[in-house]
Amino acid sequence: MSYLKLVHMEVHRFRWVIAALMGITAIFQFGGLIATLASELSRREYRLPQDIGNSSIPAPAPDLLTFEWAMFNTQLWFILPMLLSMAVLGLYVFIIWYRDWIGRSTFIYRLLMLPSARRNLYFAKLTAFLLFVFGMVSFQLALLPIEHLVFKLVVPADLRADSHIVDVIGINQALAELIPRKFEQFLYSYGLGTIVVLAIFTAILLERSYRGIGILYGLLYLGACALAVAFPIIFLGVEVPYTYFYPAEVYAIELAMCALVGGVSVWLGTRLLARKITV
Amino acid sequence: MNTGDEWKEVPFNSRDPVYLQVVRHFKERIATGRLSAGQVVPSRRELGALMKINPNTVQKAYKEMEEQRLIMTEGNSPSKVTSDAEVLSRIRAELLGEAVQAFVASVRKIDVPIDELLQLVKRKYEEAPEHD
Amino acid sequence: MIEVTDIRKRYRRRDVLSGVTFAADKGQITCLIGLNGAGKSTILKAIMGLTPIAGGSIRIDGQAPGPKLYEKVAFVPDRLTMPSGMKLIEAHRFMADFYAGWNGERAGELMRFFGLSYSDRIGSLSKGTAAKFNLLLGLSQDSDYILMDEPFAGIDLFSREAITEVFTSELIEGRGVLFTTHEIGEMEHLIDRAVLLQGGKVERAFDCDEMRGAEGKSVIDVMREVYRA
Numbered sequence: 001m002s003y004l005k006l007v008h009m010e011v012h013r014f015r016w017v018i019a020a021l022m023g024i025t026a027i028f029q030f031g032g033l034i035a036t037l038a039s040e041l042s043r044r045e046y047r048l049p050q051d052i053g054n055s056s057i058p059a060p061a062p063d064l065l066t067f068e069w070a071m072f073n074t075q076l077w078f079i080l081p082m083l084l085s086m087a088v089l090g091l092y093v094f095i096i097w098y099r100d101w102i103g104r105s106t107f108i109y110r111l112l113m114l115p116s117a118r119r120n121l122y123f124a125k126l127t128a129f130l131l132f133v134f135g136m137v138s139f140q141l142a143l144l145p146i147e148h149l150v151f152k153l154v155v156p157a158d159l160r161a162d163s164h165i166v167d168v169i170g171i172n173q174a175l176a177e178l179i180p181r182k183f184e185q186f187l188y189s190y191g192l193g194t195i196v197v198l199a200i201f202t203a204i205l206l207e208r209s210y211r212g213i214g215i216l217y218g219l220l221y222l223g224a225c226a227l228a229v230a231f232p233i234i235f236l237g238v239e240v241p242y243t244y245f246y247p248a249e250v251y252a253i254e255l256a257m258c259a260l261v262g263g264v265s266v267w268l269g270t271r272l273l274a275r276k277i278t279v
Numbered sequence: 280m281n282t283g284d285e286w287k288e289v290p291f292n293s294r295d296p297v298y299l300q301v302v303r304h305f306k307e308r309i310a311t312g313r314l315s316a317g318q319v320v321p322s323r324r325e326l327g328a329l330m331k332i333n334p335n336t337v338q339k340a341y342k343e344m345e346e347q348r349l350i351m352t353e354g355n356s357p358s359k360v361t362s363d364a365e366v367l368s369r370i371r372a373e374l375l376g377e378a379v380q381a382f383v384a385s386v387r388k389i390d391v392p393i394d395e396l397l398q399l400v401k402r403k404y405e406e407a408p409e410h411d
Numbered sequence: 412m413i414e415v416t417d418i419r420k421r422y423r424r425r426d427v428l429s430g431v432t433f434a435a436d437k438g439q440i441t442c443l444i445g446l447n448g449a450g451k452s453t454i455l456k457a458i459m460g461l462t463p464i465a466g467g468s469i470r471i472d473g474q475a476p477g478p479k480l481y482e483k484v485a486f487v488p489d490r491l492t493m494p495s496g497m498k499l500i501e502a503h504r505f506m507a508d509f510y511a512g513w514n515g516e517r518a519g520e521l522m523r524f525f526g527l528s529y530s531d532r533i534g535s536l537s538k539g540t541a542a543k544f545n546l547l548l549g550l551s552q553d554s555d556y557i558l559m560d561e562p563f564a565g566i567d568l569f570s571r572e573a574i575t576e577v578f579t580s581e582l583i584e585g586r587g588v589l590f591t592t593h594e595i596g597e598m599e600h601l602i603d604r605a606v607l608l609q610g611g612k613v614e615r616a617f618d619c620d621e622m623r624g625a626e627g628k629s630v631i632d633v634m635r636e637v638y639r640a
Contacts (some may be wrong), residue, residue: 005508015493038453102496105533112461115481143547209463278462291600293629296620313621327579332432333440334584 002116006124010096011131019131021088022139024118026079032077033070033147037154040065040073044159067151068163071172078174084137092132093197096125097204101279108279110184119270122201129197133190137178144168192229192242194260198265205269209276221268225261232257280296285313286321297332299366301340309360309367310374316362320350412436413484413556413589418457420450427453429611434476435557437587440578443628445608446594446638449591450490451591454608455558458589459486471556473536482512487549487559491541499527499544517582518551525573528629539570546574550582559581559590563598575601595630605630607637627631 088119109122144165152160169175180186203218210217232254236245245253291300308314319331327337343360344350348366352358361367386396413435420428421554426449435441445451456462458469460476469476471484493502499522507513522529525543542562550556563571577583578601592598595605605622607615614637622628628636 002509009505013496069460105491105493106488107492107494109461109486109488109490112493113481113486115478115511116509117478143523276463279456293599293631294627296624297600298620299624324581324584328576329577331579331600333603335439335603336582336600336620353438370602 002114003120003124003127005126006120009031009080010124010128014092014096014128014132016086017092018135021081021085021136024084025139026143028077028081029143029151032074033150034154035069037065037075037151038076041155041159064144064161065146065155065159066161066163068168068171070151071168071175075172075174078172082140082174082178083143089129089133092129093200094204096129097201097208101208106279112277112279118273122266122270122273126197126201127196130194133193140175155258162219169238194259194264195225195229195262198262198269202265202272205272205277209272209278211278225265228257228261229254286326287331287332291332297336298339298343301326301330301332302343302349303348305340305344306374307372309349310371316360316367318360320360321355322357345381398411412472413458413587414468414470415454415458415468416468417613418454418469419465420453420457420462422453426611428457428464431608431611431613433606433613433616434465435556435589438511438585438605440583440588441604441606442590442592442595442598442602442610442630443606444595444634447593449593449608450611451593451608451640452560454590455486455488455560455591459484461486465536482552483554484556484558485549485552485554486534487545487553487557487562489560489562489564491533491536493533494546495532497533499531499533499567500531502528502533502544502548503529506551512553514551514553516546520544521547521550521582539566542566542570543573546577550577554586556587556589559588561591563592563596570619571597595634599630602630605633607634609637 100106100111111117114121116182166181169179170181180189199222203222206218206221207214208262230252236253289300289304291297305314305320313322320326322353323334323337323341326332330337339342341352345358346353348361348363349370350358351361415434416432417427417430417622418428418432427471431450431454433441433443443454453462457464458471458476460480471480474556493505495608503515506518507515521527523539527540527544527547531612532552533544535539546559546562549559562563562574566574572580575597578588578598595602599619602619604616606613615633617633619630622630
């Protein structure tokens with residue numbers, strides 16, 4: 001099936017960048033974790049207990065070290081690679097389209113001439129992007145038990161206490177943002193993110209179809225999408241006095257607006273790709 | 280003929296139909312004996328590649344030659360130069376006629392008595408080396 | 412038959428194509444001639460559905476362009492159509508993966524004929540080699556038609572010779588070939604039909620041998636008449 005082959009190809013083309021991001025993430029987190037634990041352990045060894053209050057480490061260490069404490073004190077090491085990954089993936093939304101037009105190799109000629117519906121191209125690029133996002137999130141989740149293991153290896157058993165994984169994720173701001181505690185919240189964040197990507201894809205295709213004036217069309221389209229999504233909250237939302245609607249109704253309208261923006265983006269994007277795109 | 284080299288150096292002019300130039304080239308070869316009666320001629324593909332012309336043009340040339348009965352194709356076997364004596368002598372006469380006509384057209388501009396001209400032609404013809 | 416009827420296109424407030432009509436037959440080599448900027452490439456791209464047109468119609472054997480068209484018509488643009496990072500062998504696999512009409516055996520023969528190496532990267536190919544590889548990708552599809560955009564532009568003499576040889580071979584036999592050029596050069600004796608573009612329109616379209624037979628004019632002679640006037 002053409003769609004799956006295209007997804008495979010897109011993933012294959014970007015695999016080294018993602019691998020590098022994963023590598024950087026792992027190095028930062030393990031490095032941060034080990035450095036933090038080592039300095040804390042050596043501090044305990046050489047200093048008297050009353051010096052604890054003057055410690056440069058932001059949170060005073062409890063008598064027994066927990067994985068939770070370690071996660072709290074290594075947040076910066078989590079946030080930096082995460083910001084980098086987000087920046088790269090954010091750029092990737094544009095790169096995934098523009099690299100096929102720009103440069104000596106114009107792969108878009110070939111992609112548009114494949115003997116299958118062009119919407120496959122659109123969905124393959126979207127799928128590849130989402131795979132990378134969720135791939136990074138899963139990678140982070142997979143790192144946690146390994147980091148816990150490292151924690152146990154570095155900290156002697158008599159100096160540590162157990163902690164729960166949910167608390168661990170909750171105390172590290174980076175992790176808490178990445179992996180929301182409530183499944184609903186998870187759906188909202190990533191659902192909204194997907195809709196943003198769909199809208200940007202369509203804006204890119206508007207630009208690629210109409211070029212100069214297409215930039216304006218693209219920006220107007222993004223503005224319209226933002227307005228549509230923000231509209232229920234701004235004008236009908238709970239903070240508006242004398243509102244006509246119940247919160248549940250506003251919520252339903254908001255969901256409908258998001259679905260509308262997503263749906264229109266997919267429809268317009270695939271249509272542009274089929275009829276208006278130009279190499 | 281199997282070497283193919285001799286087909287490569289055929290200069291085409293741009294103002295006569297290419298397929299007719301190919302036909303004419305065949306006639307010259309037949310008249311000069313470089314292609315003999317009954318000899319197998321190159322396949323359409325071979326000739327196209329050798330003379331650097333497209334397969335369509337070769338096809339048109341072969342069709343024309345078949346119509347003029349210069350070559351014969353029986354079933355799936357390769358085309359051969361005709362053995363029909365009448366056709367062969369017609370080709371000879373045609374080329375000779377054309378050459379003489381061109382010659383006459385060019386010497387006519389020079390006012391020369393026919394006897395003197397014939398003498399000159401006779402002497403040059405006998406002097407000229409045999410090749411080509 | 413590829414039929415282009417009255418196609419129009421504007422680009423940057425200029426009429427690039429203002430009613431272009433012509434046809435390219437199967438089994439014939441048709442040459443689309445025009446000076447630089449005459450819209451030759453745009454016509455090929457429009458036939459391939461790579462750029463929209465403002466008016467007119469395009470039919471391939473009576474059908475409107477669509478995804479099925481890409482098995483029937485191969486296009487050799489004047490630029491690389493595979494990612495720079497790909498190796499030639501990967502490009503072959505890609506084509507075999509996506510095109511039912513990909514002829515791997517012929518692709519292999521052409522690799523040898525053009526002297527290309529499977530382990531080279533697309534991005535490292537010289538201009539002439541890239542043109543050959545582009546042509547290979549088009550010729551190795553079992554398509555009824557093949558379109559080529561300026562196959563001879565800006566490449567070295569020997570690459571030109573190798574590519575010219577393709578035009579005299581069974582590789583194009585029975586197919587309809589439509590290619591663009593801005594100078595006819597050594598192709599004069601190789602083409603069946605010429606379509607001359609001027610000012611966004613077809614100025615002359617003729618069978619080359621008929622033109623020579625009827626008026627004693629070469630393609631160059633007709634080009635001179637059209638473009639010098």
